[in-house]
Amino acid sequence: MQATLTFLGTGTSMGVPTLGCDCEVCNSAVSPDGDRRNRRTRASLRLAYNDRTVLIDTGPDFHAQAVRERIRRVDAVLYTHPHADHILGFDDLRPLSFHNPGNLPLYADDNTASVIESVFEYTFNKANRYPTSARVDLHRIGADPGAHVELFGADFRRIPVTHGRTTITGYRFGAAAYLTDMSDIPAESLPLLEDLDILILDALRHEPHYSHSHLEKSIAYVERLKPRRAYFTHMGHTLDHAATEATLPPHIRLAYDGLQLDFEIATPSEQQP
Structure with a gap:
């Protein structure tokens, strides 16, 4: 079953341009003659298949990304973790x-679900629910x-x-996997990432960072896992798109806001065991 993946956003929690910054990349992001690929809203993904739309995360830029x-329409949302740059667009789902015939299903690990329920208490508090809150069901x-x-024929x-x-949540769906905000991949997760067409990894900057993978480490993961193609996301303002991509091998590219990729999103029976 064919699917189209769209990078809604590819930036860090502070976005690019970063407020108050006058660096070359931030200026390029807003200059009329700059590189529009340097304009990075907060990281999030859209998957379209089987006449359905599934999102991974709804950050604070979701309204602008959706426009x-x-x-x-959105048929389901999966969440990776509860940080602000991944959940604060939740209210724009309202x-x-x-338009959905039933409540919109949301999926998250227990910690993320608990934070969403707390931050958006007016949606989930049945005793005092705001009348025009989003119509959702949150599943752990x-x-x-x-x-x-x-979800709709895909696993x-x-x-x-x-x-x-x-520990946060990445997702594999058919021949693609999305691992934003990762600093490391535990040994037990590596077998789940074999035989990929598309691997999407965090690559924050050139220098190491305590909670995000950096460019060199992400390249090493790509070489270890050997996907047919890899794309880096959640990038900060020290990575100029053209200059950085010129240093990468052909099967590794930098993602950018609005980039679309086609791939096979397998049915559950076709997934690896």
């Missing part, structure tokens, strides 16, 4: 949820590696990854 990509995904949820498997001192 840009003309997203008129008008989209009103199991913590085990390979825990999965089936989404949880890939635990390390984000500093915490």
